Amino acid sequence: MTQTAEYLDLYDQQLRTDAETPSALHVETLSTLRLVTFSGGQGFITYPHFDGTEATPLVALVGPALEYFKAQPQITSVEFKTRGHDVAPGLDEQLKAHGFTAQEPESIMIGPMESLVSSAPLPEGVELRKISSPGDVVAMSSMLFDAFEEPYDPRIAQSLSARLATNDGMELWVASLDGRMVGAGRLEPVRGTEFAGLWGGAVLKEFRGQGIYRALTSARARSALDSGYRYVHSDSTEYSRPILERNGMLKVSTTTPYEWTRP
Structure with missing residues (x-):
């Protein structure tokens, strides 16, 4: 295993859990998604690594996840955090269809x-x-x-x-x-x-x-x-x-x- 692959494995194992959102006010689960509420009316959507073998694809969860936050009037904005190494075909199109706007990509550095x-x-x-x-x-x-x-x-x-x-x-x-x-x-x-x-x-x-x-x-x-x-x-x-x-x-x-x- 290369150093990059080793670091990426550590990232998926240790950081894509509750450890990712220590300041959450509330966390709800939707299939494998974690729907997180932060102070200031901010919602956040994250999840473990998707490798394409999941029973429910990631694209099918976008709508229900957003509806969860829409039903809470105190939530004014929601971030859906995507990773480039996940297997989630059609995710960009589905997010944009639900009113999400892509921000600048960033590099995950370890x-x-x-x-x-x-x-x-x-x-x-x-x-x-x-x-x-x-x-x-x-x-x-x-x-x-x-x-x-x-x-x-x-x-x-x-x-x-x-x-x-x-x-x-x-x-x-x-x-x-x-x-x-x-x-x-x-x-x-x-x-x-x-x-x-x-x-x-x-x-x-x-x-x-x-x-x-x-x-x-x-x-x-x-x-x-x-x-x-x-x-x-x-x-x-x-x-x-x-x-x-x-x-x-x-x-x-x-x-x-x-x-x-x-x-």
Whole structure:
């Protein structure tokens, strides 16, 4: 078995379970699908690996899964998380027929945690720290929306603050330069597994290329290793993928989120 295949097998076994959604308010099952409700009126649909031998194909579950969320007026948006290595012919067409819109594909990256620890010094003037106060969480969220060039959604900061209150292990790290937040990212240990995830990592456009993203990645990796986590996983944009590859992580598959928004 190749290293990529070994990592992908670990991903399917350890991460496509309840470990995938530790902050869920409620989880309902529909055949092999997990219908997850998060705070802020967000729905999420995920499932174990499909190899094409299932009695009920994935495409047949799209409609019933969406109807489950439509029946709950507090749900305003739903994400259907797809993976490129699943065998699900016709899934793209079926999702679009039900009003889902495909977002940008991302690379599923996996590697040894220690490969992300850098010995390079911090960029001059840059300070790294963990945050937890509501004010810092709002400031971090606002900065990340700017970095991703997306409109600000206050529900994200509310959700992160609610997560921090549960003490589920999530850590929020920020990079500041001259007192201004210029980059950030989350560390999400997956309890009961060998994995911790790196999520939401980004640096403001005008501060990229200075080693800030690398420093944020290294800080989170050190924290995960201190807690005994062996592997790192991340869904990465095309900006961060090459950085992670240079640090020993491998692209094992792709994931494409499909979004539905209540009219």
